[in-house]
Amino acid sequence: MKSATLLIAIVFVSSFLEMAAQATSEDQLKETITNLDAEYFEAYNTCNMEKQAEMYAEDLEFYHDKGGLSTSKQDLLESLKKNICGKVTRELVEGSIEVYPINGFGAVEIGLHKFHNNQEPDAISKPGKFIMIWQQTDSIWKITRVISLH
Incomplete structure (x- = not known):
C-alpha cells in the first residue's frame, strides 16, 4: 500500500514539475516574441528600413486583407518606405498578444x-487582428509569414 501511494506521489510531482517547466518555457517564449514585436514595430514606426529588412525572412509571405499577397521582401520594403514611412504609426493593443510554440x-x-495615419489626425483607428509566424534558427528570429486583417 505504501509503495502504491509513493508511486502515485512520484507521478503527481513529476507531472507537476513537467507542467511548471512547460509554463516557464511558454512564458519565456511569450516574452521573447513580445520583445521582438516591439523591436520590429519600433523600426516600423521610426522608418528604420535596415532593421525591418533584417527581421524579415527572405521567403517572406505577407497576406493583407485589403492589399492581397506579397511574396517579395524587397517589394514589401519599398511599399513600406513609400506608403508608411513618416505617415503611419502602429500601436499595439496592450495585453492582446498570444504566443504559441511551433515545435x-x-x-x-x-x-x-x-x-x-498622421495625414488624418482626427480619424478613429479601430483595432485589427494580426498573425505573425516567427522562425528561430539558432538564436536568430525572423518573420516568415504575416497576416494583417483590418
Missing part, C-alpha cells in the same frame, strides 16, 4: 493593433 520551427504570434 522545431518557432512560434505563432496573434494580437490586435491600431494604425494611426
Whole structure:
C-alpha cells in the first residue's frame, strides 16, 4: 500500500514539475516574441528600413486583407518606405498578444493593433487582428509569414 501511494506521489510531482517547466518555457517564449514585436514595430514606426529588412525572412509571405499577397521582401520594403514611412504609426493593443510554440520551427504570434495615419489626425483607428509566424534558427528570429486583417 505504501509503495502504491509513493508511486502515485512520484507521478503527481513529476507531472507537476513537467507542467511548471512547460509554463516557464511558454512564458519565456511569450516574452521573447513580445520583445521582438516591439523591436520590429519600433523600426516600423521610426522608418528604420535596415532593421525591418533584417527581421524579415527572405521567403517572406505577407497576406493583407485589403492589399492581397506579397511574396517579395524587397517589394514589401519599398511599399513600406513609400506608403508608411513618416505617415503611419502602429500601436499595439496592450495585453492582446498570444504566443504559441511551433515545435522545431518557432512560434505563432496573434494580437490586435491600431494604425494611426498622421495625414488624418482626427480619424478613429479601430483595432485589427494580426498573425505573425516567427522562425528561430539558432538564436536568430525572423518573420516568415504575416497576416494583417483590418
